[in-house]
Amino acid sequence: MIPLPPTAPPGVIAVDGLATDVMCFPTRDQYYALVKSFKDDGFEMCVDVCGVDYLEHPERELPEGVVATRFEVVTNLLSLFKRQRVRIRVQAGDDAPEVDSLFTLYPGTEALERETFDMFGVLFTNHPDLTRILMPEEWEGHPLRKDYGIGKVPVQFKESPGPR
Amino acid sequence: MTDSTVRTAERLEMLAVETSEGAQELQRRAETGTDELGREVGAVLRLPGLTLDPQSVDFDRRDDETMIINMGPSHPSTHGVLRLMLELDGEYVLRTKPVIGYLHTGMEKTGEALSYIQGATNVTRMDYLSPVINELGYSMAVEKLLDIEVPERATWIRMMMSELNRISSHLVWMATNGMDLGASSMMIYGLRERELILAFFEKTAGLRMNLNYVRPGGVAADLPDGWRDDVLVICDTIYARTFEYDELLTGQPIFRGRMVGVAPLAAEEALALGVTGPLLRSTGVAWDLRRSMPYLAYDQVEFDVIVGTYGDNFDRYAIRLNEIRESIRIVRQCIEMMPAGDYRSQDPKVTPPPRARIGESMEALIHHFKLFTEGFHVPQGEVYSAVESPRGELGCYLVSDGGPKPYRIHVRAPSFVNLQAISLLMRGGSMSDTITVISTIDPIMGEVDR
Numbered sequence: 001m002i003p004l005p006p007t008a009p010p011g012v013i014a015v016d017g018l019a020t021d022v023m024c025f026p027t028r029d030q031y032y033a034l035v036k037s038f039k040d041d042g043f044e045m046c047v048d049v050c051g052v053d054y055l056e057h058p059e060r061e062l063p064e065g066v067v068a069t070r071f072e073v074v075t076n077l078l079s080l081f082k083r084q085r086v087r088i089r090v091q092a093g094d095d096a097p098e099v100d101s102l103f104t105l106y107p108g109t110e111a112l113e114r115e116t117f118d119m120f121g122v123l124f125t126n127h128p129d130l131t132r133i134l135m136p137e138e139w140e141g142h143p144l145r146k147d148y149g150i151g152k153v154p155v156q157f158k159e160s161p162g163p164r
Numbered sequence: 165m166t167d168s169t170v171r172t173a174e175r176l177e178m179l180a181v182e183t184s185e186g187a188q189e190l191q192r193r194a195e196t197g198t199d200e201l202g203r204e205v206g207a208v209l210r211l212p213g214l215t216l217d218p219q220s221v222d223f224d225r226r227d228d229e230t231m232i233i234n235m236g237p238s239h240p241s242t243h244g245v246l247r248l249m250l251e252l253d254g255e256y257v258l259r260t261k262p263v264i265g266y267l268h269t270g271m272e273k274t275g276e277a278l279s280y281i282q283g284a285t286n287v288t289r290m291d292y293l294s295p296v297i298n299e300l301g302y303s304m305a306v307e308k309l310l311d312i313e314v315p316e317r318a319t320w321i322r323m324m325m326s327e328l329n330r331i332s333s334h335l336v337w338m339a340t341n342g343m344d345l346g347a348s349s350m351m352i353y354g355l356r357e358r359e360l361i362l363a364f365f366e367k368t369a370g371l372r373m374n375l376n377y378v379r380p381g382g383v384a385a386d387l388p389d390g391w392r393d394d395v396l397v398i399c400d401t402i403y404a405r406t407f408e409y410d411e412l413l414t415g416q417p418i419f420r421g422r423m424v425g426v427a428p429l430a431a432e433e434a435l436a437l438g439v440t441g442p443l444l445r446s447t448g449v450a451w452d453l454r455r456s457m458p459y460l461a462y463d464q465v466e467f468d469v470i471v472g473t474y475g476d477n478f479d480r481y482a483i484r485l486n487e488i489r490e491s492i493r494i495v496r497q498c499i500e501m502m503p504a505g506d507y508r509s510q511d512p513k514v515t516p517p518p519r520a521r522i523g524e525s526m527e528a529l530i531h532h533f534k535l536f537t538e539g540f541h542v543p544q545g546e547v548y549s550a551v552e553s554p555r556g557e558l559g560c561y562l563v564s565d566g567g568p569k570p571y572r573i574h575v576r577a578p579s580f581v582n583l584q585a586i587s588l589l590m591r592g593g594s595m596s597d598t599i600t601v602i603s604t605i606d607p608i609m610g611e612v613d614r
Contacts, residue, residue, distance in 0.1 A: 021548065044435045048548070048576040052563055057571075061544065074561065076548055076576070080435075080451055087548060103199070107208050108438030111584050119272075128199035129187075134265040134613055137186035143273055144572075150273060 005041035009033045015063050017087065024088045025066045031090045032100040038077050038086060039105050046106035047085075048076040049113055051092070051120035055146035071097035071122055075109075092122050101127035119144035190232055190249035190261040204251075204259040206588035208433045230258060237266045241344045241599045244609030248586070248598065257598065260590045262583055267613040275573035279539030280306050280380055283570065287560075288374045290575060291611035293336055296322075296329040297553045299378035301575075304459065305549040305560040306380040309542050312514060315506040316461075318382035323460045324395070324498035325368075325377065326551075327491040331402060332361040333554040334484045334491075337606050338409060341481065344603040345422055347413060357405055360398050367394065381515045382508025392499055399492045399499075406488055413481075420478070427589040427601045429475035439582045441556025442487070443605060446472035446479035453552035465497045480604040487554075514540055539568035555579050555606055577614060579607040 004014055004024070012034055013025040026034040035046075052072045054060060062068050071092040078085050092099050101124035102109045113124045114133040121142040124130055132139065141148055193201065236247035245266035251259040275286050287302040288295040300322055307314060314322075335358040342350020362372040367388050369377040377384050388394075413419050429439075431447040444451055452469040454462040470486045472479030508515050516535045517528035534540075544566040550559040556578030563572040582605055589601045 017546070045438050047438060047440075047550075047557060048559055048561065048574075050561055050574040050576075052546075052572045052574075057565055060565075074546075074574075076559070076561075080449070080456070083456055085548070106438060107203065107436050108581060108584055110203060111580060115580075128197055128203055131187040132265075133188065134268040136265070137184065137188055143270060148273075150277070 005037040007037040007040055009037070013063050013065055022084075022086045024086060025063060026088065026090055028090060028092065028099055031088070032102070032105075035075065035077070035088060035102055036105055038088075041079075042081055043077040043079045043084075043086065045078045045080065046075065046102060046109050047078045048074075049102070049109050049116055050074050051097075051116040051122050051144070053120060053144065053146045067091060069097075070094045071120060073097075073099050073116065073122060075102070096123070097121065098123040098125060100125050103127055118142065121145065185263055188263050188265075190251060190259060190263075192232075201259070204261050204587050206260075206591035208436050208588055229253065235598065237263075242602060242609075243340060243607060246583075246602065246607060246609055246612070248602075250590070250595075250598065252595065255594050257590045257593050257595065260587045260598075262586055264583070264609075264612055267609045269613070271614045272573055272575065275570060277569065279568050280542060280570065281535065281539055283573065284379050285374070285376045287573075287575065288376055289610065290577065290614050291553060291555070291558070291579070291608050292373060293333040293608055294326075294329050294554050295373060295375050296325045296378055297551055297558060298575075299376065300326055300460075301549060301551040301553070301558045301560045302562075302573075303378050303380045304551065305547050305562040306542065308547045308549055309545055309562060309564050310380070310514065310540075311543070312381065312509055312511055314382055314509055316503045317505040318507050318509070319460050320498055320502050321383050321387060321507060322378055323462065323465075324495055324502070325365075325383075326460075327494045327498070328361050328364065328395070328398070330491045330554050331488050331495075332358045334488050335361075335402075337484055337554075338488075341600075341603045342413065344599050345419055347416070347419065350409065350412065353405070353409065353412075357402050360401060364391075364394050364398060367391075379508075381511065382506070384508075386507045395495060395499055399495055403489065403492050406485060409485065414485075422597075422600050423478040423481055423604075424476065425474070426477045426597050427593060427604070429585065429589060431475070433588060434475070434585070437581070437585050437588070439556065439585050441552070441554070441578055441582065442480055442483045443556065443582050443585065445470060446483055447475035448473055453550055453557060457550070459549075459551060462494075464501070465494050467491075467494050477600050477604045541566060541568050542570075550576070553578055555608065555611070556582060575611075575614060577611040579605075579609075579611045580614075583607050583612060 009030040012030055015023050017023045055070055060068060069091040073090050073092045075088040090099055101113055113127055116122050117130055118132045118134050119142055231252050233250055233252060235250060236242045237245040247263040249261045250257050271286055271290060275283055278286055283302060284299045287298045291298050335354045339351045339354025365375055366372045369375040429447050431449050434444045434447045448471050450469045450471045455469050467490045470483045472483055512531050516532050521528040522532050542564045544564055546563040548559055548561045550557050558578055559576030561574040562570055565571040590598055
């Protein structure tokens with residue numbers, strides 16, 4: 001268990017995970033400030049941003065004080081100097097999930113956040129170019145959501161080209 | 165006016181509709197926000213004085229002085245289906261934006277429908293040049309959740325196979341990089357040497373690529389009889405031939421002209437963009453997960469982490485060439501230190517029983533049936549495990565809800581993140597440099613799009 005950085009916003013819950021993992025559970029308002037404090041504390045790299053849709057597990061196990069929502073955004077930070085990883089799990093909301101973009105802190109999160117938006121429909125405030133990245137531009141729905149209905153909708157092709 | 169001319173005009177319009185990716189494409193300057201424009205020209209750091217400041221980019225350049233052109237998705241040098249949109253001023257590149265997703269097959273979604281045993285067949289198809297390392301990252305994540313120990317022999321087999329895989333992956337890189345630069349003999353040599361390793365893979369696992377060899381709990385099969393001789397021959401042959409590549413390419417004036425000093429990357433920029441692997445090491449940051457956060461038995465073997473100085477194309481080439489030699493060094497140590505014992509965990513809840521036991525033991529029959537119909541249950545939890553793939557940090561974030569299938573499987577693909585450096589590396593370069601830049605970033609599109 002590593003101590004939180006001195007500039008971290010008060011009230012952030014941090015717990016030990018499996019193996020050597022450390023997890024922090026900020027609220028949506030604390031998220032950006034917490035990541036910034038970790039960055040100032042020597043976490044040079046944001047390795048990964050991804051989303052999880054907990055539609056089927058609204059009552060899942062979380063540390064005391066964390067209000068579970070359907071969507072969760074998981075951010076992995078890495079400190080090369082300390083050889084330490086920290087995982088930040090922010091509850092992003094139920095119907096209109098939205099968290100702050102980390103683009104101004106770590107420009108490398110641009111594509112990862114776009115992917116999370118594309119796959120889950122999580123909005124990232126202040127993201128410079130929040131467009132789809134893997135799916136076609138006019139695709140409807142967000143495929144990795146649990147209620148997306150795999151195999152239930154016909155595959156969407158672009159308008160059929162007609163006789164060639 | 166014939167019918168066909170009318171049809172052609174219609175088709176041209178239709179073609180634009182069919183192929184447009186809308187806002188994912190590179191837009192005109194007037195339609196692009198400041199932050200996005202800064203990103204497209206490669207302004208990465210927000211600190212003054214270090215590099216290009218997004219605020220000081222030449223915004224006032226008029227659209228009619230520049231030209232936006234499209235490169236790809238099917239272009240011989242894009243190594244798959246990478247589409248780049250470039251804004252050019254004459255021969256020089258001003259802005260670049262990669263448009264990806266042409267190979268997206270929803271493998272993360274597929275992974276949620278496959279049991280943990282089947283999962284390895286899925287992840288192995290992501291980075292198709294380093295299947296063993298993909299499986300390794302996934303299997304290690306599952307094992308962390310299961311909290312099981314892998315036998316020592318399995319650990320060493322995994323290490324040897326992933327190093328052989330690293331060699332074969334770098335050999336393909338050497339081959340395609342040579343091809344991109346017009347050294348087509350390198351293409352033949354690289355693929356010829358890779359075939360030695362693939363033949364050994366076939367002997368061991370039954371398949372040349374997409375092996376499904378590393379599985380949760382161990383590996384699929386023990387090494388074949390006579391493996392020591394095979395691997396020694398591979399090591400000797402490829403080690404000797406790396407010096408031939410050296411002779412062929414390193415001093416070659418045309419090769420040097422296109423590589424030395426082209427597309428440099430600074431360490432601060434690399435860290436800010438989150439790039440890993442040879443791309444990060446070329447900037448002088450000695451970050452290799454095998455050394456910095458050792459997994460398997462990498463803390464028991466001797467090898468050097470190769471770093472560059474300038475972060476240019478040539479450094480990235482030199483790092484990959486020398487990493488082949490370092491990997492051979494590791495493989496030789498694996499041959500010497502390979503322990504005897506089981507090649508997979510003997511936990512009956514995870515490992516299927518041997519075929520011979522099924523006929524004589526009721527319990528074995530039940531385990532076999534349960535494992536291959538339902539699969540094993542993995543305790544609730546979530547875990548992130550990372551390994552060093554030939555392209556950088558390959559992470560696997562696994563969420564389990566206690567069932568026989570992963571609730572969410574996310575793969576942090578190194579190529580996907582590394583590809584973001586492309587705008588920065590191409591800024592100010594000439595059109596022909598784009599080929600070398602794509603080549604030295606080494607994106608594997610199967611992994612980028614997953």
